[in-house]
Amino acid sequence: MDALSTSRPVPSAEGQLRVPSAESQLRAAPPHALVTTARRLLAERVGAEQVTLFLADYGLSVLQPVTDLPHTGDPVPAHEGPVGRAFLSQTPVVEVTDDPAPAHCVHLPMTVRGDRLGILSVRLPRGMTDPTTVLQLTDFATALAHEVTTADRDTDLYLQARRTRRLTLAAEMQWQLLPGRGCARQEYVIGAHLEPAYSVGGDNFDWSTGADHLTLSVTDGMGQGIDASLLTSLTVGALRNARRAGIGLADQACLADQALFAQYRGKMYSSTLLLRFDLDSGAVRAVDAGSPLLYRQRGDTTERIELEAQLPLGMLEETLYEEQTFTVEPGDRLIAVSTGMHGARDAEGGSFGDRALRQTLGATRRESPHEAARALVAGVIEHFGSRHLAADAAVVCLDWHGRTSGTARQAPPAR
Secondary structure (H helix, E strand, C coil): CHHHCCCCCCCCCCCCCCHHHHHHHHHHCCHHHHHHHHHHHHHHHHCCCEEEEEEECCCCCEEEEECCCCCECCCEECCCHHHHHHHHHCCCEEEEECCCCCEEEEEEEEEECCEEEEEEEEEEECCCCCHHHHHHHHHHHHHHHHHHHHHCCCCCHHHHHCCCCCCCHHHHHHHHHCCCCEEEECCEEEEEEEECCCCCCCEEEEEEECCCEEEEEEEEECCCHHHHHHHHHHHHHHHHHHHHCCCCHHHHHHHHHHHHHHHHCCCCCEEEEEEEEECCCCEEEEEEECCCEEEEEECCEEEECCCCCCCCECCCCCCCCCCEEEECCCCCEEEEECHHHHCCECCCCCECHHHHHHHHHHHCCCCCHHHHHHHHHHHHHHHHCCCCCCCCEEEEEEEECCCCCCCCCCCCCCC
């Protein structure tokens, strides 16, 4: 059983799941056959009686069992029950069951570099869930998660399985543009959430990490539907193009501004917050080009980071942008929110506003960045009185751990 690990080579033995064999067979499987391959491997090598892949839906409300692809079975709550607990805690949960026979169901997080995909549930005979086996099954689930992520390039099956209903065309475009819903390495952990998940139009978040820095942006494209999605796609594409050319933060904003103005002549524009973190020092360069707001939690204190509000991208021709700086310290949490968050209004016209936002931030301080971001959007939905928000709402939550001499220039964690 100790040969189940996918994190380090072990001697092969008959009936055991040797590292190269497990990973190579997953890699060699056709994109649509990953679940079938995982079932076969785990049945042959550890006696698994049942293997189920659960994928988080776009709204992070349920976990959908992938059964007969591209269809799914009945979903389970993403925040309740044994499967939901494993997803929330990002740790294995062992469930004791007697239906239809005594067994242990091990629910394992499927996460790729901080981006939570779902849960792999493995049913084993009683007595087969010693701590070493659970740890090795966790590594196997991570390897499978990486292959599912890769398979999304070549098949629609797992993307279809995540849906509780059809996405609008604008939402389809936006989700393909997003980097994921989380990212983690030693220096920081990012969790992000977006609503209305199945009909989002103009809100977007993006990030890119390097050896010594992290660049992060939150964009709120003007308008709704396809028009907003096309505008945001151009904004994010222009920012990425400038960033990948090695251009500084302020000039990234300038070039994106020019691209948008050339296309729309000021009739459409994007509000964007750009941040670049120095991983060694915690120094942050910022360009505030519009309406996304930024808050910092340090200890039990919540404060808004006041940045100079500069013009949205594309509003006027050849706008010049300037960088500002501030610093984050280990233990800090930063929360960036779009207009749909801080400007949401209920049926009576009351604004969610700064006060309610701060209260929600305080209530979620001890939650993980992923759950804090989701809970913040849930607060806006509750305030609005419906999941069908009048405007998109995006949240990016970042916990800053900082860098020590022991973490300098290390690669991101594999999980």
